[in-house]
Amino acid sequence: MGLFTKDIRTFDDLFLHQLKDILYAEKRIVGALPKMIAKAADAELRAGLEQHFDQTKNHVKRLEQVFRLHGAAPASVECPAIDGIIEEANEVVGEVADAAVLDAALINAAQAAEHYEIARYGSLISWARQLGRSDVAGLLQKTLDEEKVTDRKLTTLAEGRVNLRAAS
Amino acid sequence: MGLFTKDIRTFDDLFLHQLKDILYAEKRIVGALPKMIAKAADAELRAGLEQHFDQTKNHVKRLEQVFRLHGAAPASVECPAIDGIIEEANEVVGEVADAAVLDAALINAAQAAEHYEIARYGSLISWARQLGRSDVAGLLQKTLDEEKVTDRKLTTLAEGRVNLRAAS
Numbered sequence: 001m002g003l004f005t006k007d008i009r010t011f012d013d014l015f016l017h018q019l020k021d022i023l024y025a026e027k028r029i030v031g032a033l034p035k036m037i038a039k040a041a042d043a044e045l046r047a048g049l050e051q052h053f054d055q056t057k058n059h060v061k062r063l064e065q066v067f068r069l070h071g072a073a074p075a076s077v078e079c080p081a082i083d084g085i086i087e088e089a090n091e092v093v094g095e096v097a098d099a100a101v102l103d104a105a106l107i108n109a110a111q112a113a114e115h116y117e118i119a120r121y122g123s124l125i126s127w128a129r130q131l132g133r134s135d136v137a138g139l140l141q142k143t144l145d146e147e148k149v150t151d152r153k154l155t156t157l158a159e160g161r162v163n164l165r166a167a168s
Numbered sequence: 169m170g171l172f173t174k175d176i177r178t179f180d181d182l183f184l185h186q187l188k189d190i191l192y193a194e195k196r197i198v199g200a201l202p203k204m205i206a207k208a209a210d211a212e213l214r215a216g217l218e219q220h221f222d223q224t225k226n227h228v229k230r231l232e233q234v235f236r237l238h239g240a241a242p243a244s245v246e247c248p249a250i251d252g253i254i255e256e257a258n259e260v261v262g263e264v265a266d267a268a269v270l271d272a273a274l275i276n277a278a279q280a281a282e283h284y285e286i287a288r289y290g291s292l293i294s295w296a297r298q299l300g301r302s303d304v305a306g307l308l309q310k311t312l313d314e315e316k317v318t319d320r321k322l323t324t325l326a327e328g329r330v331n332l333r334a335a336s
Contacts, residue, residue: 006265011334014269017260018276080259081280084252091248092185097174101182108186108291112249112284119283122323123276130331155290163298166179 015127022120023063024076041099059143100165107158114151183295190288191231192244209267227311268333275326282319
């Protein structure tokens with residue numbers, strides 16, 4: 001990124017910049033999930049996070065495919081947003097003493113990351129369509145659908161059992 | 169927060185911690201929105217962000233009311249997640265040369281903040297209900313509903329006009 005120049009000139013530049021941003025974010029989530037899985041007490045939460053870990057590694061591969069379809073080499077740019085979300089997750093999770101309360105905090109942290117991705121993929125899909133790249137939009141949509149399913153599963157788990165245990 | 173102690177012991181501690189987190193986030197968004205409004209070229213986007221600026225100031229007041237209902241003094245804790253989201257918004261927006269592309273970037277940035285809030289308020293509402301505080305949950309729900317409406321309006325604006333202009 002140029003300190004004294006404006007490097008995003010076209011809509012395509014913006015699209016490519018945000019692709020690099022979300023590739024960085026997905027890779028950081030791949031790095032963060034094993035620590036979260038290790039801390040989860042609830043078996044279903046642990047299994048859900050493990051499944052999402054596998055999905056996230058696949059999201060990285062899918063993004064690399066999107067770069068190639070778009071005629072660009074896969075690359076990432078630093079994404080202060082996901083850095084902040086993960087930093088905050090580590091801070092809060094590190095402050096929690098009780099295992100049941102920790103599970104509620106882990107779900108909350110995971111959902112913040114999910115919603116970051118839902119926002120970014122939502123824009124990327126709209127932008128890809130506008131750029132006439134329905135092939136790219138279709139691939140990104142698969143990932144967005146998986147992020148939304150994960151988010152809903154986490155809500156169901158929280159409201160079905162985890163919050164009750166945390167409060168008791 | 170203690171460096172060597174775990175300060176979140178109960179579910180109520182976690183709830184209160186996240187209330188402080190979202191109060192900090194809402195206040196940072198109040199601080200960030202005027203700069204975004206000043207950069208928006210599209211009149212409807214500017215008007216939408218102005219309306220959301222007023223709503224956000226009201227969300228701060230509503231949160232202060234939630235603290236009091238919960239028997240705690242309004243307070244905030246630093247929230248690296250929203251700091252990162254705003255830092256990234258400033259970085260990307262600062263890189264964009266073209267006014268129409270800038271509008272698309274502004275919508276993308278605003279939706280990242282909206283989704284952060286949607287994730288946090290969603291958990292806080294579930295937690296308040298579990299803690300038997302339907303009064304608090306009801307107030308937080310009002311804010312969540314407004315954040316979701318704002319997010320949808322931004323999508324409609326992007327897909328209806330802003331992306332088309334950005335791509336042309």
